[in-house]
Amino acid sequence: MEMLQIAGTVPEDRLPVQEIFGPVPQGEGPYTGRRACFIRLGRCNLHCPPCDSKRTWDTSRYDLAQTCPPRTAEDIVEAAGEHGAGAGIVVISGGEPLLWQRTTAWHRMLTALPGDVHVETNGTISPNEFTTGRIAHFSVSPKIGRMGAADPAKRRIRPAVLADFAVLAGQGKAAFKFVTADAADVEEAARLVRDHQIPHDRVWIMPLGDESAAWTAAGRDIVAQVMDHGFNFSGRLHLTLGVR
Ligand code: SF4
Helix, strand or coil: CHHHHHHCCCCCCEEEEEEEEEEEECCCHHHCCCEEEEEEECCCCCCCCCCCCHHHCCCCCCCHHHHCCEEEHHHHHHHHHHCCCCCCEEEEECCCHHHHCCCHHHHHHHHHCCCCEEEEECCCCCCCHHHHHHCCEEEECCCCCCCCCCCCHHHHCCHHHHHHHHHHHHCCCEEEEEEECCHHHHHHHHHHHHHCCCCHHHEEEEECCCCHHHHHHHHHHHHHHHHHCCCEECCCHHHHHCCC
16 A cells, blocks of 8 residues: 555654644635644645645655654644644645654644644545544545646546545535646546536636736636636735745
8 A cells, every 4th residue: 555655654653744834824725814833744645736845755866864853743733833723724835744643743743733624635635534523624636637747647646536525525624626727638637526516616726826916817817717617716815925
């Protein structure tokens, strides 16, 4: 199993942490503006060319032992507390954080973190029973178009996993976030939503762009199309504010 192979590179009682930061406003999706502490875990099972978190997985550029040193759950929770956990949401991001959900360190971290904990995932791994029970919100971002250009579709798009998250979306526990570069990407997102019975009102379309001017321009081009499909639109507030 891919998940266990990746997990085996880090001691069972630790998680690889690229960064813990906050408090900052959540910059994307339905919780935009919410006070948040972010925990960014290392490793990913995809290789998206526009990824803004390559320090979590790109071994061609980074020594992951340096960029994502293993830390105990207790250390992570203490650091999160120093960065706003307990007075806002905690967002576990990556990388792909669900790669770690079978480890004791994941269990201990989720048990000890205070308040509402969110997970940002690429939608290729279903949450297990413990994770589903503990996590208040899943932000699910399947990779399409330019984002998904480096990985074959069967690796990026896993129908059984999307079905699980579609159920959670219907229960209000998950939202889908598609990063799109252009109108063709929006149409690809719409096909996925239709094919996997994802509730339209739980879909956010977010323009690609790592600077405020770039995502704003891309957003102007697609916003009417997004509304026509019955989806929501997400900006990238953190880039506009320069907080991350
Ligand atoms: S799934 Fe997310 S973290 Fe992984 S490569 Fe793609 S954008 Fe980066």
